[in-house]
Amino acid sequence: MSESLKIYFLIANRIYITDAIRSTLGQAIENHYSHACIFYQKMPKLTDYVKENMEWIRDMEGDVFYVVDTIEDEEAKKYNEEVGLTPITLEELAQKLKEADVIIPYGLPRQKHDPPPACAD
Amino acid sequence: MSKDPDKLGIFVTTPQYMTPLLKITEAAQRAGKKVKIFLTFKAIHLTKHSEFAKLVKMVPEDDLAICADSYVCEGFDVDTDIPAGMTPKQMRTQAFHGEILSQCGKYIVL
Amino acid sequence: MKILHLYKNEPNEEVKKLVAILNEGNEALEFKLYEAKEDQDYDKLIQLIFEADKTISWW
Numbered sequence: 174m175s176e177s178l179k180i181y182f183l184i185a186n187r188i189y190i191t192d193a194i195r196s197t198l199g200q201a202i203e204n205h206y207s208h209a210c211i212f213y214q215k216m217p218k219l220t221d222y223v224k225e226n227m228e229w230i231r232d233m234e235g236d237v238f239y240v241v242d243t244i245e246d247e248e249a250k251k252y253n254e255e256v257g258l259t260p261i262t263l264e265e266l267a268q269k270l271k272e273a274d275v276i277i278p279y280g281l282p283r284q285k286h287d288p289p290p291a292c293a294d
Numbered sequence: 295m296s297k298d299p300d301k302l303g304i305f306v307t308t309p310q311y312m313t314p315l316l317k318i319t320e321a322a323q324r325a326g327k328k329v330k331i332f333l334t335f336k337a338i339h340l341t342k343h344s345e346f347a348k349l350v351k352m353v354p355e356d357d358l359a360i361c362a363d364s365y366v367c368e369g370f371d372v373d374t375d376i377p378a379g380m381t382p383k384q385m386r387t388q389a390f391h392g393e394i395l396s397q398c399g400k401y402i403v404l
Numbered sequence: 405m406k407i408l409h410l411y412k413n414e415p416n417e418e419v420k421k422l423v424a425i426l427n428e429g430n431e432a433l434e435f436k437l438y439e440a441k442e443d444q445d446y447d448k449l450i451q452l453i454f455e456a457d458k459t460i461s462w463w
Contacts, residue, residue, distance in 0.1 A: 175396040185463050189307070192335040192364070196307075199388025200395070212418060243418055263418060267425035275395060277403055280307050280335070282413050282463040302453060311412075314437060314446075321446035327454065400453050402410060403461035 178205045178274040181266075185212045187288060189280025191223050194237060196279065198226045201233035210266055211239045211258065213283045215249035218294040219256045227257060240266055301328040303398030305391060306337040311404040312345055318402075319352055329353060330398055332390045334361040337404075338368055341377035350379035359386040408433040408456035410449070412463060419462050426460070 180200050184193040193209055200207040207230060216239070227237045239258040244250050254260060261269075270276055302322050306315060315331070322329050331353060333340055338360050340346055350358065362372050362385040372385055394401065407430050409415075409423055423432075433456055435449050453459050 178395060180395075183463075189335070193307075196334060196388055196391070199391060203389065203392035203395075205392075205395070240418075263421060264425070267422050270422065270426060271428075275401065276458075276460045277305065278461055278463045279403070280463070283416070300454075302450075314440065317440070317443065317446040318449065321443065321450045324443075324447065325450050325454070327450065400456075400459065402453065402459050404412070 175204075179272060180205050180207045180275045180277065181270055181273045182207070182209045183212065183276065183278045184209065184214075184280060185278070185283040186281040187214045187217065187284055188292070190214060190217055191220075193279040194223055194226050194230070197235065197237070198230050198233075201230050201235050205235075207233070207235040208269075209235075209237045210261070211237070211253075212243045213240075214244070215246065216253050216256050216258060224257075238266065297399045298328070298397060299399035300326070301330060301398045301400070303394035303401040304329055304331045304404060305394060305401070306331065306333045306340065306404045307335055308404065309336045309339040312340055312343045315340070315404055316345060316349055316352075318404075319349060323352065328357065330357040330394050332359050332361070332386070332394055333364075334388070334391070335364045336368070338364045338370070341365075341380075347378035350377075355381060355384060359384045359390045361388065361390075362386060405457045406431045406433060406455065408435065408452050408459040410435050410437060410453075410459055410461040412437045412461065414438070415462060423460075423462075 182193045182197045197207045197209040238261040239253045241260045242262050319329050
């Protein structure tokens with residue numbers, strides 16, 4: 174049996190959020206302490222699938238965070254908490270990352286434009 | 295199973311780093327190191343890149359895989375459209391990423 | 405510990421802040437992938453990856 178690692182997925186780009194959560198769960202199932210950390214973004218529309226993934230990650234002693242001080246829009250922060258993301262500051266996250274075994278910046282950097290209606294959900 | 299200090303795991307999450315992926319693999323092999331590569335989510339589009347077959351030839355079957363679910367989610371057929379030179383065995387799940395983390399002494403993300 | 409920061413793009417303010425905190429008490433190395441062109445650049449990257457205890461591949 175391999176050792177359980179402390180893993181942090183860092184997500185900056187909106188399009189990558191839900192898949193990074195899936196990937197975070199993938200490592201929780203592999204018996205690691207697996208965390209997803211969402212920067213800059215309002216969570217996309219929450220499907221039952223994503224909600225179940227988040228619950229499962231937490232059941233496996235991981236978590237799904239959003240980095241509060243990287244978001245200016247108060248409405249987005251409120252929404253993120255309503256859908257069950259755990260707030261964390263950049264400084265608090267940095268301290269957790271110091272203890273991490275693996276840090277996985279996932280996907281593209283932060284996108285520059287708000288999503289057009291075609292991919293806004 | 296302990297980690298191999300001479301093996302580099304490469305977790306590919308984005309579709310635009312074909313050249314760096316090839317060049318990193320070549321450089322690792324020049325230095326006598328092994329690589330183990332997993333393509334997930336949008337990165338599976340790299341399988342349609344004209345140079346992908348070159349990567350498949352460079353890496354042993356057990357050390358290269360793509361996420362089969364991502365491939366299907368992006369609209370491709372996992373049975374009839376296995377990417378250039380790959381085998382059905384290389385269409386895998388996120389557990390392959392777990393293998394990378396448990397087997398490879400070094401690790402990067404593209 | 406020796407940490408290699410692999411930058412795929414120019415780091416923004418948040419990345420710089422995290423890197424500064426992660427580097428505290430550690431030896432830091434860096435490599436700008438977005439400037440790599442020649443085979444020798446990639447040889448250098450491999451050397452750094454295997455020299456470092458840990459690599460963080462920023463977005």
